[in-house]
Amino acid sequence: MADHVALSFTATLQVAEAPINVLGNMTRGPVALASPKQAPGHFVEGATTLGMLNGTDANWHHGREIGLITFEQAAQPAALLLYFRHGETGYRLYLRSGPHAGQGVFITGDGLVNVQPIKAEDPSLWALIDAQTGEAFDLTQLEEGRREIQLASADGHPLEVHNLYPVGGFLACYAAAHQGTLSLIIQARGVDWLKPA
Template identity: 55%
Template sequence: MSTDVARSFIATLQHDGSPINVFDAMTTGPVILESPNQTPAFAIDGARTLGLLDGSDADWQLGQEQGLVTFSKGPEPAPLMLYFRYSQAGYRLYIRNGTHLGEGVFCNAYGVVNAQLIEATDPTLWLITHEQSGKPFDVTETEGDSQDIQLTNRHGHPLQVHGLYPVGGYLVCHAAAGKSTLRLSIVARNVDWLNTD
């Protein structure tokens, strides 16, 4: 029988070939995003939000000229290493490198997925399924290091890449979200909680 450690691993995430990272690691300037599930939408600070950048130079120019993008693209950061810590209830995600090392991945009250310090509460609990079959993901029964997955929180709300027109997207999780498929690339298997390598 697999142990919790045997089912825990470190991996990176991508969406349509673009790596997921924290916005403040990928950008310069203030990151202002729209609340994804409120009408009317309002501005939120997105510096700690997980997302991706995939716009061309022309897209960036258009976005900044039209006031759709409040920040500039920074130097490409190292891939965001996430520790997927398994328990029978699901996975909690912890950041294992960069400026957010040791922080957890949380879904805030507005439905936005952020990196933040772990204080009174544990990071959000996620269920992982294989994109094609819909079956629960189990790293001990998975061949190969790259898999297409989907995530839902413990309330059954799906994780979605919400468009950040025209330069990328950011991760959200709420009842009305659509399911997005992410590419999970395993870096290390059988990782203990105390192993910070």
């Protein structure tokens, strides 16, 4: 079996060619998101939630006009570089770029996939699935640098791209989530977590 460093890597994620980033890094104003787990009308703070924006100017205008979005689009940052640290039971994700560099990726009680400082507990544990084969993602079998993947939490809940109508989506993970597919774009392989690439 390959060692953990050999199976660890840095990568960016995309949905429909739109890069995943921290919503607060891509917007101005408060980011209020409809909780994917609670009844309609329950809103949660989403500035540290991972998501993507792909709406047109008309979509943004429409979304603000009818009150579906509470924020404005800002200058788009570079794609968020994530570190996928391999362990015995899956991957933990850490940020390697942007204002939240060094923080981890956690699942909140509301089912949001957020970034936050690492304190007493490690970031959430993820299983990576090759969307093409349905099997566990195996970096050693990947010749090119891009693959469609799906993620599931340690308790088996699927990761979905929850609709942020009409301007994009955000990542959520909870029992009733609908499995989403993300594009994984490998940047560097065999990355040691103590030595950022």
